[in-house]
Amino acid sequence: MSTDTSPQPAETVPPRVPAAKNGPGREHGEKKTGGVLNVFSHGVLVIWAILVVMPLLWAVMTSFKDDKSIFTSPWSFPSHLHFENWSRAWSQAHMSDYFLNTIIVVAFSLFGTLLLGSMAAYVLARFEFPGNRFIYFLFIGGMSFPIILALVPLFYVMQNLSLLNTIPGLIIVYIAYSLPFTVFFLTSFFKTLPTSVAEAAIIDGASHTRTFFQVMLPMAKPGLISVGIFNFLGQWNQYLLPTVLNTDPNHKVLSQGLVALATSQGYKGDWSGLFAGLVMAMLPVLAAYIIFQRQVVAGLTAGALK
Amino acid sequence: MQHGKYRFIVGFLIVPLAFYAIFVIWPFIQSIYYSFTNWTGLSPQFSVTGLDNYRRMMNDPTFWASFRHSVIYVLVLPVVVLAIALFLSFMLNVGGRRKKGAAVAGVQGSSFYKIVYFFPQVLSIAIVALLFQFLYNPDSGALNAFLDAIGLGGVQPEWLGDPGLALWCVMAVLMWSQVGFFVVLFSAGMASIPKDFYEAALLDGASRATTFFRITLPLLWDTVQSGWVYMGVLSLGAESFAVTQIMTVGPGGPADSTNVLSLYVYQKAFHSGQAGYATAIGVALLLVTLVFAAGVLRMGRRERLEF
DSSP, X not given: OHHHHTTXXXXXXXXXXXXXXXXXXXXXXXXXXXXXXXHHHHHHHHHHHHHHHHHHHHHHHHTTSOHHHHHHOTTSOOSSOOTHHHHHHHHTTOHHHHHHHHHHHHHHHHHHHHHHHHHHHHHHHHOOOTTHHHHHHHHHHTTSSOHHHHHHHHHHHHHHTTOTTOHHHHHHHHHHHHHXXXXXXXXXXXXXXOSHHHHHHHHTTOOHHHHXXXXXXXXXXXXXXXXXXXXXXXXXXXXXXHHHHOOOGGGOOHHHHHHHHHHHHHHHTOHHHHHXXXXXXXXXXXXXXXXXXXXXXXXXXXXXXX | OOTTHHHHHHHHHHHHHHHHIIIIIHHHHHHHHHTTBOOOXXXXXXXXXXXXXXXXXXXXXXXXHHHHHHHHHHHHHHHHHHHHHHHHHHHHHHOSOOOTTXXXXXXXXXXXXXXXXXXXXXXXXXXXXXXXXXXXXXXXXXXXXXXXXXXXXTOOOOGGGOTTTHHHHHHHHHHHHHHHHHHHHHHHHHHTSOHHHHHHHHHTTOXXXXXXXXXIHHHHHHHHHHHHHHHHHHHHTHHHHHHHHHHSSTTTOSTTSSOOHHHHHHHHHHTSSOHHHHHHHHHHHHHHHHHHHHHHHHHHHHHHHTO
């Protein structure tokens, strides 16, 4: 990138003469604008940081208030901390069930996505065979199409297979819709790995399958972690797929459970319980993000930087 | 080496490909076919009706409202999000006080800003939508209480209840949740631009704004472009569905003022028992997506020729 375009700045900046004229004076002026710019940029950056953090802090604060003060004084601090909101949300409002369902679904679908995705990607990256390109583009084509269009017939496909409104059905669909990006990402990752190690394993008598599981997968660990984080967040936060394909109240996952909760708590007027549920769902992900910040950012931006 | 190669290839591809074909590809193909039928989705019987669904679509005011809103989404949202993200990441990377003769420097605490900006990205869009629904609440919601507190008690918009305002309120939520991702993405790209490019330009008397448009933006163009497509797909697809379905009254109201194509497909297919018509609307959504992506990618070619 940089080699093609390095002459760019010199060509495109016309006012050369004034710059050459006032050498030392310009240096002084520059420093001043640097300072003004610095204050300005900090100002702008702080404002956006506040815009991001305030709604989140407000939710945390509200989750400790009683129902009346939520509406009478939305911005005041809670008179005392109503921890009972949290326990009510956890047990009575089924937050514990939603968490459990989400953990089960995401655990299986994440494992399945990484296993099937890496198998397909490995074959597509390392083996020449007729139809290789076609299958690869079939997979990555799925990244840019509106999913909702497929969901209408999919609903009935699932119904015919008796997979509608079941946890295994949801797991399979999560895997299928995570494959395009996973295959896209891991194919290019496997291409960057050296071929010599796998060849040595084959010469030593290992089968292709054994080479894949015992040699290539361990080597692909960084790529698996990146794409694993990407899929974990995508599947944990998934809303559209469960809304359409998983409407059984007993099988609801976190995001749709919260939306259902907003409706039902609305009738009961238990807003504080709802806020406790919201914050309960928010905090584990935020905490995990802060701890694994570097890996999460790398995982989520990895695809876009390619 | 050749021994068992094809058996291995087939063995490894068959399961992923079967999953993908049955649950993604096949439904896509079916949906195109269903768009030419009067299938209700409720009974297995239906007949091919040709272009009837498409003709009906032309005279459906809710379809046109949703279509218009989806087009507004895809034209406005990516541009606004990318512009804010570019501005903020430029501030992060060149807004700092220069030290030891460096031409440009990042602001202090830029990694802190990036961590905070990324928060919304890890949250479920459903949680974000619920949270903002409360912020927008016209009676004693946090936003109106804030306006009241700073002396604007007379200005108490209905937010999501106002047909002229609701669409923009919903779009603002998607904007809030997406900007941080692109700040982090663009910052990584900007950090890899050699500092001497800026130094040379500044020595030649270029202003900061000039360096942005003449150095940063062209060198970042590939990332901006893929971000643009990504953001467009997102603002037509699952995310626009989630925020509209969760936050708006109806959903899609008041008076169809916030409905989008992705939500309208869902409503027709799963609430009105008009699966065939729903897939026709879905095909319209697919066309909007493809036209948008092709448009952005064309723009890229033109830009690159200027070098």
